[in-house]
Every structure is written in structure tokens, then in C-alpha cells.
Amino acid sequence: MKKTLLLTFIIGFVLTSCQEEQSGFEITANIKGLSENAKVVLSETESQKILDSAFVKNDSFKFKGYLDNTPIEISIVILPTDNNGQAKYTSIFMGNEIIEITGLSEEFSSNLKIRGSEFNKLKIDLAEKSKPANAEYDQNFEKMISIRKDGNWNDSLQNAYWGKNGIFDNIDNQLLKIKKEFVEKNLNTHFGLRQLYRLREDVPNEYLKSQFQKVKPDLKNTEYAKSLQIYLDSEPLKENDAFYNFKAENQNGEIVEFANYFNDNRYVLLEFYSPHCGWCKMALPEIKELAESKKDSLKVITFNVDKDKNDWLKTNKSNNISWESLWDENGRYSETFVKYRVAGTPTYYLFDNKGKIVKKWTGFDKKTTVENIKQRIK
Template sequence: MTNKLMMLIALFFSIGIMAQDKLHVTGKITGIDNKTKLSISGGEKEKEFYLKDGVIDVEVDLKEAPASVFIIVYYDKDIKYTSFFLGNESVTIDASIDDFPNEVVAKNSKYDGLRYENYSLSKDLDKKRNDIDEIIEKEIGEGAKPEVVYAKYKDELDAIRKENAGRQYEFLKKNINTDYGRHLIRFYVDQFTEEQFKTLYSLVDPINMDRSEIKFLKTLCDSKQLEVGDIYYDFTALDLKSKVVKFSDFFKEKYVLLDFSHVNCGYCYMAAPKTALIAEELKDKVMYVTYHTGDNLKEAEEYYELKGKKGNIIWNKEGDLHPMMAMYRNMSTPSYLLFSPDGKFIKEVNGSKADLKSIILEEIEK
């Protein structure tokens, strides 16, 4: 009897532990009906679901937890989404579709309260920036030259960006030893000074030193943002045969273009055919190297297909937390860095709308 009882108790606890291996979301979202499709995703996991009488009841496995989790609502021929920072835990949502994307918090979460606190910290600045963005879009739509409009509002946008960076820095100083605080480091690589990074690193508890985000932070402390004329940072990566290569191997008496892209980035997806042409048309003068910021070979191969198998594709298993991403202060995709044949940094171009080919030709023909 005793052995059977002990086995039942052990089974009970094992089932309880297994239940914690999934994120379980319950609650409700008003303003949509039971026929509206939703999806929930975290990392590589994604699951479609529908409300049942207005009620959410969905589970999803998180590959790594805690992590950013998105709920997408395919609503009225449009898409609305909201994001959370969650672990494999049970949480409750009580929201309206009108609360999307930002005014939604996961109740009973160990992690999401801090994420919402951080959002609230900069809520007023987000509104100011969005208001200016709408004005810029309107003026360009009315025929104003984009470069003139952006120059007109540059000081205001820079002031907002600076104020936000200051608030985020103070937030991180208090929360660097939390999962959410460490998660944020990746998003401010180009906004803090080396001294600020060093201060943050000095506040890390010894128990957290081996975490990938903290190793990333240490690289930020030990490197500086490249300036025109600086020599490139060398690094190792994997090619499409999973062979280790060095970035320095690509410098063969040609200019080198380092392209940060990801197959799941919509702008990268649109840019791929154009950059494939650049890789082919300028191959006698420029070595085109795409660093795929994902953490797996399959996605790197998919992006290489999008580029018509033109140029070179490299990647690393650490994804966007690889030290090279810190060295180069990479913050967005697509982003392009041009180097001279002797390895000196010449120019950075961000986004998919710039005339990249003309910019490259202008620089190498000077």
C-alpha cells in the first residue's frame, strides 16, 4: 500500500511540474466574436486559436522562457497585436480589442508586470514621437521632400530619443538582475555610452555573470561604436555548410558590404531581390556579406533563397545575442555597413528604402 501511495504522490507532482512547461493563457477579449482568428507566439512557437463565447483558453510551449509573447488578432480585414513578457506560467488577460497594442497586461504573471511598468514609463514619449511621425507622413504625402521634412523635426525627435534613453537607463540600473531587465539590453545597444554600459555591468550579481545577455553586455563594455575610418571588428561565424569562417576572410582587395538581415523581417524580405541584384552587379568591386541575425541554419538558407543565392550568407547559433552584434551595435534590420578594401569603416545605411546601390557607387568612386 505504501509503495502504491508513494507512486501516486510522485505521479501527481510530476503532472503538476509538467503543467508548468507550457504557457497557459485564460481570460477574455471583448470587441471580437468567436469567428475571429487569433494566434499566440513566443520564439519559434505559434498557435492559432479562437475565442469560445468570448473566452480565451490557450496553451503554447515556449522554447525559451521567459520570452516576448505576441497575441495577434486578425480583426476586420486588419491585424492588431499586443505583446507580453511571459514564462511557462498561467496568466489571465481581461482586455478590449481597443486596448491593443499597449494597454494590455497579463495578470498573475511573474514577469509581465515589469514589462508593463517599463512601457508606462515612456508612454508619454511614445505619444509625442507618434504625433510627430504622423505630421511627417502627412507633409511628405502633401509633396514635401522627405529629407527636408526629416531635418525639420530632427531636433525634436533627437530630444525625445535622448529623454527615453535616460529613463531606460535608470530603469535598467534598478532591474539589471531581472529577466526582463536583461532582455532589454539588446534594444539599447546604440543609445548608451560605454561608461553607462560599464555601470550596468558593475551592478550585475555574480550569479548572473554566465547569462548570455550579460556576456553580451560585457562585449558592449569592451568595444566602442565604430566611427568612419575605424578598422572593422573581426569575428567568426558559420556559413551555409556550418563551416566556421572569419569576417576577415572576405577582405580580398574589394570593398566589403556587411548586411544585417533576417528572413522574418518584412523590410528585409522586400529588400532581398534588390540586394541580390547589387551583389551580382557589383561583384567585381564589392564582396557582399549577409549576416543573418537568426539562430538557425534553416532560416539562413531560406533568406539565401530569397536573395537568389547571390552574395554570401553567414550566421551564428547565438542569434542576435552573439558578441558581434554588440561590437557592431546592430539594432535593426536591414542595416548595411560598407568597408574599404583595407578594412576601414566608410558608411552605414539603415532601412530598405534607401538607394543602396547609388550610395555604394558614390562612396567607392570618390
């Protein structure tokens, strides 16, 4: 009897282990022409969080792991082996699947054969449809750079390339049309719904609403659908508008309310930040100096937009963050992120001591961003 129970336990354990192992992802790549021992980095595209790294051996590399909240887009970057080389980049929209990648080194960014992912087929389809317009964009961009280098740039050319109905505006309109047609055809898929969400700043709300009404119930519970609903239910914030209130966890493990930061006469700077964002890292010393030099008139509040809690806490500690740092488990799909219309990191909102928006900045400029913030603090 004991032997039977033991055998049953062992079999159950083995089967469970196998199921858990199979539930993860595996990426196997064989790319002819890769540099031996080149480092390959696997990361989440949106958050830039590094998932794993490997080294090229005999034109091959391999990753194995588990993805939360699938499907998501992951990036694979092959770093150059010398200072003169260029990184190679590709991405896959995938779940916990068995992926096989083959191709040539020179085709790494655009023409690899990626097998095994049902989710990625639509991504490839959209890329193929967009390829002619993207090629036209690249050709014109190179031509523009050449003209600038030759010193022949003028206002007329500026308008011809960048003005309304100019070269790049027309190409952007072509791409927008392609994306809309793709969304309308593939709306009730994870990738189609993701593309609709990514179009939110490029199309009228009426279009978003009309498409969102067609989303099937089984997809309404996805992050993309929930975020779209929040987006459609909220208005974009403008200067002199009152803040959107929200709750989040601070680095001490406390659930705090944003409204409570307006409890004295100080201004509040709300920074949307990612530990993996290069511009955020560049801004950090400047924000530290700002927080210290203006501590009597300004509170700095950082909102981490990524989901990894341990990564957030580790970053706070390694960067010696002395001000309040906030986190939401939903990351870039949180109500806060969506309502504040964060298009990228860093994004800054400056509020006066009554909670009214003074100014919003997207991105960071070492020469102007912090100086502009200081000038607006009375």
C-alpha cells in the same frame, strides 16, 4: 516483479511527461469584442519569428508551447478580418508560465489585464510610468501631421518639433529619464537588465559601466549581461577602420572566418539580415541583382541575426541564395552582432579589398541604398 517494474516505468513516464508539459507556456485570452475567426499570430518580438497562430472563437484564443532562452518578449497580433481594419498588437515579457489575458478589444494595445507572469509585472510598471510622456508624443505627432496636411508646415515648425530642445526632443529626454530611473531601481532583474542593454546607444558608456558594475553575479551569465560586456569592451567602428574578425557557420555547415573573405581584390558587403524582417525581404531582389552584376568586384556576405538554424537554412533555400550566408547560434546576442553595433535589420557594411570600412548603412531605401553601394565600389 515484472508487473512492478512495468508499473514503475509507466508512473515514471507519466510523471516525466507531465513535468515536461508543465515546463512550457500556456496563454489563454478572453477579449470582449474581437472579430470572430480573426487570425491571431504569436511571435518573438525581437526576431519577429512566428511561434504559432490561432483563430478567435467566442472572443477567445489560446496558445501552448515552449520558449527557449527565457524570459523573452513575445508579441500577439490580431490581424484584421477585412481590408479596412487595423491590426491589434500587444506584447508580454514572459517565461514558460501560465498566462491569462482579459480585457476589451479596444484596449488590446495598452490596457489589458495580464496575469500569471512574474516577469511581465515590471514591463507593466515601466509602461505605466511612460504612459503620460508617450501620450504627449502621440498628441503632438497627430497635431504635426494635421499641420502638414493643411500645407502650413515650414522651417520654423520643423525646428520647433524636431530640433534640439524641440517638442519631440524634450519628450525623448523625459522618456530617457524615466527609463534610467527604472533601470537603476530594477537593475538586478531580467527585465531591468534588458532595459539597460536597450539603452546602450542612448546613454554614455560611463553610465553603462557604472550600472553594469552593480549587476549581481547570478545575472552576469544572461544574454543581456554578456552582450553588454562585449559592447563595453569594444569600440564602435568608423569609416576607414579595419573589420572586426569573427567566426560563423556557413550554409554548407563549415565554420568560416570573416578575414578569409579578403583574399582577392574584391570589395566585401556584409549584410545583417533577418528572414522575418520586411525591409530585408524588400531588399532581397536588389541584393541579388547587386551580387550578380558586381560579382567581379564585390562579394556579398549575409549574416543571419536570428537563432533558428532550420529557419535560416530554409530561407536560404527558398530564396535561392547563391552567395555566402552565415549564422551564429547566439543570434542578436552574438559577439558579431554587438561589436558591429547592429541596431536593426537590414544593416550593411561595405569594406574595401583591404578590409577597411567604406560606409555603413542602416535600413533599406529602394531608390538609394544599392545605388550608393555601387557608387563606392572602385
